[in-house]
Amino acid sequence: MKNMNDILLVVILLSVLLSLASNSLGTLVKIMAVQGVMVSLLPLLLEHHSSMGSGGLIFFQVMILIKGVLIPGLLYIALKRISIRREIEPIVGYHASLFAGLIIILLSVFITDKLHLSMPSGHELLLMTAITTISAGFFLMMSRRKAITQVIGYLMLENGIYLIGTALTKHSHTVYVVEFGVLLDLLVGVMVMGIILHNINHAFDDIDTDLLNRLKD
Amino acid sequence: MNFFLLSLAIIVVGGTIPLLTFRHFVLTKCIYVSVTAVGCISGLSALLSAASSPESLAWSWAWQHVFTLSFSFDSLSLFFLLPVFLICPLAAMYSFFYFERAENSLKTAVSYFFTNILIVSMALVTAASNMLAFALVWELMSISSYFLVMYDYEKVETRTAGYLYFLFAQGGALLIFAAFGVIFSHNGSFDFSRVVGIPDSAKLVVFFLAFLGFGSKAGVFPLHIWLPHAHPAAPSHISAIMSGVMIKMGIYGILRMYFMLGATDIRLGQTVLILGMISGLLGVLYALGKRNIKRMLAYSSVENIGIILMGAGFGMIGIAKGNSLMAGFGFAGCLLHVLNHSIFKSLLFLGAGAVIRKTGISRVDLLGGLMKRMPITGKTFLAGSLSISGLPPFSGFVSEFLIYFAAFQGLKYNHINLLLSIIAIISLAAIGGLATFCFTKVVGIVFLGEPRTEKVRLATDGGWTLTVPLSLLAIACLGIGIFPAPFITLAFSGLADVSFVSQVDPQLVQTIGTNLGFASRLFLIIIFAVILLRKALYRRKENTAGPTWGCGFTRPTTRIQYTGASFSRSVIDFFRPFALSRETEVRLKKIFPERTRYASWVEDVAEVGMRQGLALPLLSLLGKFRWIQHGNVQLYIGYIIVAILILLLILFI
Numbered sequence: 001m002k003n004m005n006d007i008l009l010v011v012i013l014l015s016v017l018l019s020l021a022s023n024s025l026g027t028l029v030k031i032m033a034v035q036g037v038m039v040s041l042l043p044l045l046l047e048h049h050s051s052m053g054s055g056g057l058i059f060f061q062v063m064i065l066i067k068g069v070l071i072p073g074l075l076y077i078a079l080k081r082i083s084i085r086r087e088i089e090p091i092v093g094y095h096a097s098l099f100a101g102l103i104i105i106l107l108s109v110f111i112t113d114k115l116h117l118s119m120p121s122g123h124e125l126l127l128m129t130a131i132t133t134i135s136a137g138f139f140l141m142m143s144r145r146k147a148i149t150q151v152i153g154y155l156m157l158e159n160g161i162y163l164i165g166t167a168l169t170k171h172s173h174t175v176y177v178v179e180f181g182v183l184l185d186l187l188v189g190v191m192v193m194g195i196i197l198h199n200i201n202h203a204f205d206d207i208d209t210d211l212l213n214r215l216k217d
Numbered sequence: 218m219n220f221f222l223l224s225l226a227i228i229v230v231g232g233t234i235p236l237l238t239f240r241h242f243v244l245t246k247c248i249y250v251s252v253t254a255v256g257c258i259s260g261l262s263a264l265l266s267a268a269s270s271p272e273s274l275a276w277s278w279a280w281q282h283v284f285t286l287s288f289s290f291d292s293l294s295l296f297f298l299l300p301v302f303l304i305c306p307l308a309a310m311y312s313f314f315y316f317e318r319a320e321n322s323l324k325t326a327v328s329y330f331f332t333n334i335l336i337v338s339m340a341l342v343t344a345a346s347n348m349l350a351f352a353l354v355w356e357l358m359s360i361s362s363y364f365l366v367m368y369d370y371e372k373v374e375t376r377t378a379g380y381l382y383f384l385f386a387q388g389g390a391l392l393i394f395a396a397f398g399v400i401f402s403h404n405g406s407f408d409f410s411r412v413v414g415i416p417d418s419a420k421l422v423v424f425f426l427a428f429l430g431f432g433s434k435a436g437v438f439p440l441h442i443w444l445p446h447a448h449p450a451a452p453s454h455i456s457a458i459m460s461g462v463m464i465k466m467g468i469y470g471i472l473r474m475y476f477m478l479g480a481t482d483i484r485l486g487q488t489v490l491i492l493g494m495i496s497g498l499l500g501v502l503y504a505l506g507k508r509n510i511k512r513m514l515a516y517s518s519v520e521n522i523g524i525i526l527m528g529a530g531f532g533m534i535g536i537a538k539g540n541s542l543m544a545g546f547g548f549a550g551c552l553l554h555v556l557n558h559s560i561f562k563s564l565l566f567l568g569a570g571a572v573i574r575k576t577g578i579s580r581v582d583l584l585g586g587l588m589k590r591m592p593i594t595g596k597t598f599l600a601g602s603l604s605i606s607g608l609p610p611f612s613g614f615v616s617e618f619l620i621y622f623a624a625f626q627g628l629k630y631n632h633i634n635l636l637l638s639i640i641a642i643i644s645l646a647a648i649g650g651l652a653t654f655c656f657t658k659v660v661g662i663v664f665l666g667e668p669r670t671e672k673v674r675l676a677t678d679g680g681w682t683l684t685v686p687l688s689l690l691a692i693a694c695l696g697i698g699i700f701p702a703p704f705i706t707l708a709f710s711g712l713a714d715v716s717f718v719s720q721v722d723p724q725l726v727q728t729i730g731t732n733l734g735f736a737s738r739l740f741l742i743i744i745f746a747v748i749l750l751r752k753a754l755y756r757r758k759e760n761t762a763g764p765t766w767g768c769g770f771t772r773p774t775t776r777i778q779y780t781g782a783s784f785s786r787s788v789i790d791f792f793r794p795f796a797l798s799r800e801t802e803v804r805l806k807k808i809f810p811e812r813t814r815y816a817s818w819v820e821d822v823a824e825v826g827m828r829q830g831l832a833l834p835l836l837s838l839l840g841k842f843r844w845i846q847h848g849n850v851q852l853y854i855g856y857i858i859v860a861i862l863i864l865l866l867i868l869f870i
Contacts, residue, residue: 111865138854138858141851142851142854142855144851
């Protein structure tokens with residue numbers, strides 16, 4: 001079981017690195033779908049969650065559906081509608097981003113070490129992955145110009161927050177307040193951004209966030 | 218079943234129905250007015266039944282399992298509920314006349330909704346008995362009244378007034394919450410009944426923080442700036458509710474905080490008294506200088522808040538000095554003036570609203586001759602004016618008399634209290650005189666003389682939805698003046714739970730009330746006798762009537778009439794350092810001069826001071842940080858990361 005966990009975490013880390021290095025938006029959405037599924041699978045496989053009621057099981061299945069299908073689907077539709085394929089001229093280049101991703105992983109290990117949280121055994125890697133995902137999400141938002149990439153960065157950030165929630169809850173719980181909160185945030189964020197993207201595209205014929213600068217007072 | 222809660226529920230329902238039925242305009246108005254009236258009347262009857270056993274109405278409710286909201290009543294809160302349930306249904310009835318344009322029906326429905334939310338929240342403010350409940354309903358009151366002020370949101374000046382009001386309401390709330398925070402840090406309890414236990418030094422801080430906060434709601438000088446902007450912007454019946462009832466909640470807060478703290482420091486009373494005098498004098502002075510009729514009424518509210526605070530100040534000094542007569546009559550005058558002011562100020566606002574609605578003009582100097590065209594509005598406005606000027610036999614006289622009575626008690630002491638009492642008596646007299654002057658100006662310019670424009674010439678009284686509220690309020694003004702005894706007893710019963718004040722001999726109160734009533738009735742009889750005598754004497758003589766301000770010209774024009782500006786000029790000039798009167802320079806250059814313009818206006822010291830001393834420096838300082846907002850999303854995210862990093866660093870170090 002523990003190996004299974006580690007495999008999932010490694011896949012998440014790889015997806016983070018891949019997302020930093022990929023320049024095709026379609027690929028990015030697919031990576032996010034995979035990452036979403038992995039992230040929502042993880043609590044099912046953790047040991048202290050093993051005695052889970054049917055309500056919890058249904059909840060996590062819904063979670064997989066939303067994170068793995070619904071949100072990427074919405075993003076994909078948005079992508080189709082504004083018909084752009086690639087992130088051109090990122091603020092930080094792809095190779096540099098990949099390198100930054102590696103540094104982020106190192107930093108996360110350092111921070112996890114420093115935090116001295118009393119974690120359930122075997123969760124150290126989980127916390128590290130979570131912090132990496134959050135930081136990489138931030139990095140993605142800062143280093144790319146297209147609004148849709150920023151939504152994806154935001155998604156990654158929320159995935160990281162969800163992971164931290166999973167890592168820190170020691171006992172199986174019945175009230176999924178944090179998880180629901182994150183989910184709601186995500187859905188609203190994606191929907192709002194979908195609408196805004198459509199409108200920006202309509203107004204400027206592009207979704208470059210540099211154009212958003214004009215909106216300040 | 219709690220009858221009081223039921224009536225509040227009826228009022229909320231009355232406010233919600235218009236949102237659903239706004240497509241049928243007249244029907245909506247009918248339903249709203251009737252349901253709201255039923256709610257307020259049942260609230261009144263709940264009030265009456267509660268007067269004997271206020272404990273029966275207390276209730277509390279655990280909100281979110283964490284906070285407990287509790288409400289209960291004592292004599293003070295019951296007294297302050299009276300204007301809420303008396304004035305609001307009349308204002309609602311008046312709105313039937315005031316909102317006449319069916320195309321605005323959605324706006325009207327929204328306004329109705331927030332009006333009733335405001336009524337309910339005001340009723341709950343008086344009932345709240347712990348800090349959380351108070352904070353919640355206080356905010357509800359501020360926010361709902363903000364939406365009411367913003368009724369004409371299309372106009373720039375309305376929006377400015379709305380923002381200004383919001384700023385003052387929230388700033389005041391901040392100070393009140395700060396006061397609550399200080400209390401909580403000392404005794405760790407949200408309950409009002411446990412506030413007494415905090416140390417004396419903290420009591421002083423709490424009182425002054427709360428006084429500033431409540432003062433900004435009540436309109437105490439120099440925190441009154443929002444009043445003269447918000448009242449002209451809001452619909453007239455909303456101004457009536459806000460000026461007549463809502464700003465009294467500030468007074469309620471000050472009194473509640475004072476009684477709750479049980480502080481006996483004499484400095485509290487002295488400060489309140491001095492601020493009351495300043496508000497009273499400067500309020501009436503600016504009222505004199507203003508040309509917009511509703512702005513003038515707003516300043517007159519500042520004046521009356523000043524008088525109310527003077528009463529409260531005498532009450533507090535009385536308690537500090539151990540003089541139960543001074544305390545009793547000071548607080549009773551304060552409470553009775555609260556009731557009186559809510560009646561005559563809403564009467565005046567409703568009358569002014571009728572004039573504005575019928576003529577479309579709010580500048581005093583452009584109206585004229587309305588007494589003949591709108592007789593009921595004119596006569597009731599006159600009654601309100603007499604009352605607000607504190608002239609017998611109207612209601613304002615009674616409450617001011619009680620405050621005078623308390624002030625004369627202060628002459629027994631020496632040093633600063635003697636000085637304060639003398640100054641207070643003089644300023645009370647000066648306020649009364651100036652108020653008479655001010656309302657002579659308004660009635661004289663607006664209702665007497667000849668109409669100055671065509672629209673004024675064609676104005677008429679509205680239907681019964683206008684005249685009935687006006688007449689009822691005017692009758693109440695006269696009634697309290699002629700039969701003051703029960704109302705003075707009522708004001709004292711509002712203080713029944715203040716143990717110190719209840720030492721006042723009820724026999725004495727009764728005697729004063731009876732004598733006052735006798736004097737008022739005598740005064741009224743003398744007036745009628747003089748009128749009859751004059752009629753009798755002039756019956757045989759030849760009478761001719763010419764146009765007002767005809768001045769013997771063969772072809773007089775309405776423009777030769779006396780204007781409000783010239784009428785008040787001499788008084789304003791006398792108070793020059795406080796009333797910044799400005800005028801444009803008129804210089805004739807050629808032999809045949811071209812058309813020239815002249816304008817004069819009076820500026821508010823507090824407003825100018827706040828603009829130049831606070832707002833402009835703050836703006837220029839904050840303007841230097843404009844570069845932070847550059848519009849680059851990526852850098853904004855960078856800000857967030859920097860903030861998180863700094864927080865983490867603080868955590869690690």
